[in-house]
Amino acid sequence: VNTKDARASLPLLLEPEFVVDEEGRVADGPVRVEGGRIAAIGPAARRAGAAVVPLTGRALSPAFVNAHSHAFQLGLRGHVEKKDAAHAHDDFWTWRTHMYALANALTPSEMRAVARAAFLDMVRAGFTHVGEFHYVHHAHDDERARPATRDDHAMCDAVVEAAADAGIHLTLLETGYARAAPGKPALAGQRRFVFDRVDAFLAHVDDVARAHPHVTTGFAIHSVRACPLDWIAAISARAAELRAPLHVHASEQTGELEIAMAEHGRSPIAILDDAGALTAKSTVVHATHASDDDVARLAARGAVVCLCPTTERNLGDGLVPARALVDAGVPLAIGSDSQTRIDPLLELAAIEEDERLRVRARSVLVEPGQTLAMRLWPIGTANGARALSSDGGRMAVGAPADLVALSIPSSFAPSGDSSGDALHDDDRAHALDALLVSGTREAVRDVFVGGDHVVRDGRFFTIDEAAVAADARRALAAARKRAAR
């Protein structure tokens, strides 16, 4: 008996303790799901003809959106924390050599196995949509850089298949990469990332989009370091023509700022703005070292800034000017980036907590009368959906039923008996803030993707998580062996 199909055809009535929307506001449940979408919210949704799913002691929220990921970097986790005797100073640039070794070793089938494990772990953590910033293009493992051929998209196919295997929504951000630095051709370690000409890259993206019509395809400019001005302008123009999302790493490292200053006399964000790369469809990833002028440019163009605080901590990037971005009205999103941690609640809390450390104050991003959840919840949901051109990330009738049920911290949990001690709105709001300051991905107990109840009480219902992890482990062992040769 295929219970999954039988259930999918029947409307669901999700009965949580309470509902939270993408603005971090609390309300009464239940939520009715029909045809993979939210059909009704609140007491009026309680009609007959639905399978009731009790979510006692849990808050039901739009699922989280992971706006910036490099899935294969899951394979670096735990392998890059030791100091190399030849490099007494370990930093982003030494980390990068380890990352290149793995990127160059992976075959398409290994890429699929690692990405599948990363994507599955994201779903388990409450992310149901990922923006994969994909730059490991060419399947060849030649010693020489070789020109891209039009049909060379086995690595992109691997990522698309991995997302389908894991049941996560994917926005595939095909990434342009031209050079090591201004006037410097790609290094050996970068040979899989580069295309000879920008039109060869754009033709490649066309082919990938045609091969995967059901996947949202967007564009990425790897960075101002890796792309000259004519590439930045051409990729931006193509993204605008197709109304596709455009993502770019910018101002993550001070070394990158120095390179941009030397080549253009301006910051990476100013260069992107002047080249037409910043629009309301753009997402700037990191913006760690954004100046006041950079922040004003981002705000004027309506671009999203995607923060990846747990990765930025791991790589020693620096502290982002979060207060300045928020004050200017720049929408923020989150990404798991290097996969050091895959945990939406930790990323969200870190945005406020890192800013507290930076400015030595409390409740820095929160306005009077606002809860912490009201500040951070849009960052984890609606803003990420916007960055990925998704219509998800919302608790609204008609929105996709991509939902998570979060366990309410025990100090707020109602007794569960019939004493009538239901949570009032104030308690509910405080419970969400408690989740943010004390919770982790372990609070995510249920995940619904397009109305499918894929994670139940913290376990996948139809997917063998252990088998997926074992496949990834085998693939990574093979790739590391090849990299060491």
Ligand SMILES: [Zn+2]
């Ligand atoms: Zn990145």
